[in-house]
Amino acid sequence: EAGVTQSPTHLIKTRGQQATLRCSPISGHTSVYWYQQALGLGLQFLLWYDEGEERNRGNFPPRFSGRQFPNYSSELNVNALELEDSALYLCASSGGQGWTEAFFGQGTRLTVV
């Protein structure tokens, strides 16, 4: 069974540009969580989607946004990129039982130059 997959693996953007990151959850999972992990730091909660709706949001500016599609895959969009947005962006999915059965993907490394 395939795990959580994220694309692209690496992404290089210029300041002011927009980045789109994608996540495909484990088959049957309806919840998707996005986290930002800056180099050497812990994971900061970004967004939680469930059944196509945004359920919770972390302390990030509005230029961080996303959506969940009918097939439960998800996109994270970051507008007006800033240098400090450079980080590993991690996606996790769960099957509705919360974090008891959530799994993370390998992440997308975003570099803003």
Place this chain on the structure above:
Amino acid sequence: GESVGLHLPTLSVQEGDNSIINCAYSNSASDYFIWYKQESGKGPQFIIDIRSNMDKRQGQRVTVLLNKTVKHLSLQIAATQPGDSAVYFCAENNQGAQKLVFGQGTRLTINP
């Protein structure tokens, strides 16, 4: 606000010894805790979890202890192996908030 922190940012142990990684949390409403292992270039991997109605839970070579009185969580790894080298994160969850709050992480290195 809520926070989860770690007492030691780095930990070095001899191969074969037991490792103990500590974590403090501040949100008394948290009712679920997870330990994750993250190897270089990979996403966090679930190790073990514990609910607030328990004070100890054992897995394969790992034990998690929860002390709600002092809001402290620990991960014990028995007979540490080279493959245990990684960054370990504790995370707490308040089921009402449905988001995991992560600590900064502890890097565990194994000396041969």
